[in-house]
Amino acid sequence: MAKIKTELSVNAEVIEKMAEIAANEVEGVKGLAKKSIDLKGAFKNKNAFKGVKVETVNGAVKIGVYICVDKNAKVKEVAEKVQQNIKEKVQTMTGSAVTKVDVTVSDINFDSEEAAE
Secondary structure (H helix, E strand, C coil): CCCCCCCCCCCHHHHHHHHHHHHHCCCCEEEECCCCCCHHHHHHCCCCCCCEEEEEECCEEEEEEEEEEECCCCHHHHHHHHHHHHHHHHHHHHCCCEEEEEEEEEEEECCHHHHHC
């Protein structure tokens, strides 16, 4: 009996969602931030305002994520944990090698309740 070779293909939008979930799991992350873009990019790319960007080349995955951190967070530690968590989760779920995870801290969250005190 001949072996059937199958190939798995995961849509970039699904990988973006995986990365978003993984980033939000890290303590100190308050959510994704809108990435900064030029206006030309907004018209060319329907995902121009998303907080995650995924590129796949020959099965390797490069991910860029823009996060908002808590005002008391240790930014370097949070960013490193986000990188590690995204890489682990995406590689485990897809089987594809994640070659690079760029984390940009785009915003800091100040709780409105604490600001009122």
